[in-house]
Amino acid sequence: MLVLTLGDPYSVNIELFRRLLDDPAVGASFNKLRKDALIIFCGSNWHWRDQERRCGFSPYRFDQIAVEGGVLPTSGICFLDIPDLATESPAETLTAEQRGQVAVAALHVSVNLQPKAGQGTYAVVTGPIDKHACNAAGFRFPGQTEFFADAFSGNAVMLLAGDKLKVGLVTNHLALADVSKVMSQELIVRKGHQLALTLRQVFGIENPRIAVCGLNPHAGDNGLFGWEEIDLIAPAIAELNADEQKFGGDGLFSGPHPADTVFYRTLQGRFDAVLAMYHDQGLGPMKTLHFDDGINVSGGLKHLRVSPDHGPAKDLFLTKTANPASFFAAIKTGVSYLESQQS
Numbered sequence: 001m002l003v004l005t006l007g008d009p010y011s012v013n014i015e016l017f018r019r020l021l022d023d024p025a026v027g028a029s030f031n032k033l034r035k036d037a038l039i040i041f042c043g044s045n046w047h048w049r050d051q052e053r054r055c056g057f058s059p060y061r062f063d064q065i066a067v068e069g070g071v072l073p074t075s076g077i078c079f080l081d082i083p084d085l086a087t088e089s090p091a092e093t094l095t096a097e098q099r100g101q102v103a104v105a106a107l108h109v110s111v112n113l114q115p116k117a118g119q120g121t122y123a124v125v126t127g128p129i130d131k132h133a134c135n136a137a138g139f140r141f142p143g144q145t146e147f148f149a150d151a152f153s154g155n156a157v158m159l160l161a162g163d164k165l166k167v168g169l170v171t172n173h174l175a176l177a178d179v180s181k182v183m184s185q186e187l188i189v190r191k192g193h194q195l196a197l198t199l200r201q202v203f204g205i206e207n208p209r210i211a212v213c214g215l216n217p218h219a220g221d222n223g224l225f226g227w228e229e230i231d232l233i234a235p236a237i238a239e240l241n242a243d244e245q246k247f248g249g250d251g252l253f254s255g256p257h258p259a260d261t262v263f264y265r266t267l268q269g270r271f272d273a274v275l276a277m278y279h280d281q282g283l284g285p286m287k288t289l290h291f292d293d294g295i296n297v298s299g300g301l302k303h304l305r306v307s308p309d310h311g312p313a314k315d316l317f318l319t320k321t322a323n324p325a326s327f328f329a330a331i332k333t334g335v336s337y338l339e340s341q342q343s
Contacts, residue, residue: 006043
């Protein structure tokens, strides 16, 4: 099953999902997948139809399924409506709370659709949300990564990926002043294992070479600029490699590497991915290279969650100028993952 949540209704999400349904490559992937799996779009059907019309698209013909109690088909492309959470008025006229309610409801429904253990494969592609709007609606998570980690009863690594660069994060949405306070050898080891697992399962890299960043300038320079590299990061790397050797790996992790050079070395082919210590350390280089086509993967969980690596972009709402590359890459990743799990 592939579930696609529409996210914030005041965004480019519906337009891009609708555009990609007409894309030959996405259409071919969906038509292949729909024969053996169920594809479900989840969100406000009223806003889908409103924006579809205002953008000049012809109506896409979905099978409609109910939120609660309906029997799901085993294959095809369906729409699961989130009714009665927002007035039937254009998305740009809704309050932040109303928009957040629609986005959050779709997320909750999406995880309620996950199959029980052993009853099929499942992946979800999430449209971007407005964190402020979701917070106004009572959403208690800093982002979708943390929501799906909680929903799937696990700890996720946030992995940002493009063709040229893949970056995992030890800490996610956290004030910079708090990063060193929450870092631990245990946390680095857990995120490292999750990153390696995701590179294998989602991207097919069987023996990933992972460069681990230092926290401080020049990776601490032997304690001159901080001790985290010596006290936490280097022991974590040694533990990670010892664990990998138990499963047949050999020296997959290296570092701590200075963050000002490791991304360049990765682009030169030395490494398959980078494990960064904090949000902007990893996402600055990542978005410089993959601003339009990067994706966000919640890795290390029992199911795949992937999203375009950008926000709702309400400044481009209904302009038909938003770049669909990141949406395309996210959908492609979700479809490829399901196909690999079925084979």
